[in-house]
Amino acid sequence: MTAEQVEETETGRQVSELCEKATEAVGNGGSPLSGSAENGQIKTIELLPFGNPVIREATETIVIAVILAVLLRTFFLQAFYIPSSSMENTLLIGDRIIVNKFIYKFVPPNRGDVVVFKYPQMPSKDFIKRIVGRPGDTLKIRDGALHVDSHDGKGFIKIDEPYIKGRIEDGILRDGFTRMSLLDHLTLGSDEYFVMGDNRQNSEDSRYWGPLKEKFIKGKAIVVYWPFGNAKSLR
Incomplete structure (x- = not known):
């Protein structure tokens, strides 16, 4: 006799992995900050354009996908096995x-x-x-x-x-x-x-x-x- 327990799919773990990949992509996309120094002290900090546009677009896509996945799972839909x-x-x-x-x-x-x-x-x-x-x-x-x-x-x-x-x-x-x-x-x-x-x-x-x-x-x-x-x- 079975009670038919259902199990959540890998969605939650996949969302966490996607977050990590998004963080890595941001880190590998180029230095976002540049500064000048005098006597070892930073005088100015200038924001530079984000690095490779392909990486930027991929990162944005991953981040949006992660956000949508979290919202869907939390409020609307959930997968079970x-x-x-x-x-x-x-x-x-x-x-x-x-x-x-x-x-x-x-x-x-x-x-x-x-x-x-x-x-x-x-x-x-x-x-x-x-x-x-x-x-x-x-x-x-x-x-x-x-x-x-x-x-x-x-x-x-x-x-x-x-x-x-x-x-x-x-x-x-x-x-x-x-x-x-x-x-x-x-x-x-x-x-x-x-x-x-x-x-x-x-x-x-x-x-x-x-x-x-x-x-x-x-x-x-x-x-x-x-x-x-x-x-x-x-x-």
């Missing part, structure tokens, strides 16, 4: 994905979204699952399928999940994995989401450790960009 199988067949081991960290500032997470979040029991680790229940929903699992009552007068409705792999065992929370007993149904609080892996028989998710608080959600997975043969957008 999939190391395990709990989201098969949607995400496979070795897939690399892009996560939109900005979208939930404008719209709330929705049922069906694939999200990266801080694992509540160990917030230093990032996990990835699919949202199957939203705040206020009542959930139950019967006959191997997920049913949701959104309290809109329609009662429990079986959720169509064409992306899942494997039958779901009945019951929300299993003994031995949670402080709660096996539940017939579960109603989510105003800031709670229920998340599950698409590989239902090989995923440790909200069935085991309970609902996910909204504050732990980092962003929405939007695209698989590597390998090219599996490149796709995520619904």
Whole structure:
């Protein structure tokens, strides 16, 4: 059974390397200062034009690229690597994905979204699952399928999940994995989401450790960009 921890790519380390290269390029581009001295003391300091224009242009390009990379990673997008199988067949081991960290500032997470979040029991680790229940929903699992009552007068409705792999065992929370007993149904609080892996028989998710608080959600997975043969957008 896997919890589908996701790992950050080499982006952070590459940004640091680019910063070092930019510094070296500046240092090798020629002396930026010139001065005259009398009796061992500098009388004037004159700014000279920056050295080789090719080096200057390359340095500016590197610096701009580094700044943009830092801004994108900090506020908008982040790349992750999939190391395990709990989201098969949607995400496979070795897939690399892009996560939109900005979208939930404008719209709330929705049922069906694939999200990266801080694992509540160990917030230093990032996990990835699919949202199957939203705040206020009542959930139950019967006959191997997920049913949701959104309290809109329609009662429990079986959720169509064409992306899942494997039958779901009945019951929300299993003994031995949670402080709660096996539940017939579960109603989510105003800031709670229920998340599950698409590989239902090989995923440790909200069935085991309970609902996910909204504050732990980092962003929405939007695209698989590597390998090219599996490149796709995520619904």
